[in-house]
Amino acid sequence: DAGITQxxxxxxxxxxxxxTLMCHQTWSHSYMFWYRQDLGHGLRxxxxxxxxxITDKGEVPDGYVVSRSKTENFPxxxxxxxxxxxxxxFCASSASGEGNTIYFGxxxxxxxx
Amino acid sequence: AQSVTQLDSHVSVSEGxxxxxxxxxxxxxxxxxxxxxxxxxxxxxxxxxxxxAATLVKGINGFEAEFKKSETSFHLTKPSAHMSDAAxxxxxxxxxxxxxxxxxxxxKLNVKP
Numbered sequence: 001d002a003g004i005t006q007x008x009x010x011x012x013x014x015x016x017x018x019x020t021l022m023c024h025q026t027w028s029h030s031y032m033f034w035y036r037q038d039l040g041h042g043l044r045x046x047x048x049x050x051x052x053x054i055t056d057k058g059e060v061p062d063g064y065v066v067s068r069s070k071t072e073n074f075p076x077x078x079x080x081x082x083x084x085x086x087x088x089x090f091c092a093s094s095a096s097g098e099g100n101t102i103y104f105g106x107x108x109x110x111x112x113x
Numbered sequence: 114a115q116s117v118t119q120l121d122s123h124v125s126v127s128e129g130x131x132x133x134x135x136x137x138x139x140x141x142x143x144x145x146x147x148x149x150x151x152x153x154x155x156x157x158x159x160x161x162x163x164x165x166a167a168t169l170v171k172g173i174n175g176f177e178a179e180f181k182k183s184e185t186s187f188h189l190t191k192p193s194a195h196m197s198d199a200a201x202x203x204x205x206x207x208x209x210x211x212x213x214x215x216x217x218x219x220x221k222l223n224v225k226p
Contacts, residue, residue, distance in 0.1 A: 031212045042218045043203070050212070090156060094212050101147065102205070102214050104156040 003027070004105035006091050012111045019078045021108045023091030029103075030096040032074040034058075034066065036087040037107075043090070049074055050096075081112045115140050117206050119217035127225045132191040134220045136204035139185060146187045147205040148178055151219075157203060163187065174198070199224045 034046040045058030047066040120135040149157040161172025204217040
């Protein structure tokens with residue numbers, strides 16, 4: 001039961017570099033999400049996807065790009081990393097329909113120096 | 114409109130005493146409600162969920178929550194705290210048949226020996 005796996009789990013990068021955080025789920029869930037978690041802000045939605053090739057912005061999308069060519073993968077790219085993007089990033093997934101639970105990966109700790 | 118308010122940002126209890134974490138919500142639709150727990154440097158784990166069945170929901174590790182529609186509340190309780198319960202807890206609402214999830218700001222539970 002692999003669930004959701006995120007990689008890398010820990011990453012240090014420099015300002016201006018491009019970084020991609022990977023997310024893979026084994027449940028064939030329709031919905032996938034990217035959140036960032038920061039002290040004082042709780043969890044904030046960056047992007048979500050309702051199905052392959054369907055993505056939409058969340059609360060804080062600026063500076064991020066997503067794609068979803070396959071149901072099981074939902075990578076998040078920081079095109080030009082900034083220090084304000086230092087955060088913990090969580091990928092999540094959910095089946096479609098009423099009352100479905102959202103399941104989270106273990107998180108990716110990103111530090112931009 | 115949907116929102117979730119966790120009434121306490123920090124709760125401190127002694128081991129063996131009851132735990133009460135409070136959550137109020139607003140939802141334009143009949144909601145599904147969830148409680149998640151996050152241990153340090155970990156992802157969010159589902160504790161329990163309410164999806165319009167029994168109003169008293171039992172979860173893992175001895176936690177329970179009661180859905181009270183008249184009070185728009187979904188408080189989390191446990192009769193006797195254990196040291197391992199020290200973590201951050203999130204209340205989450207998802208409107209009926211929508212795959213959108215709204216998070217409370219979290220309550221940090223401290224358990225004293």
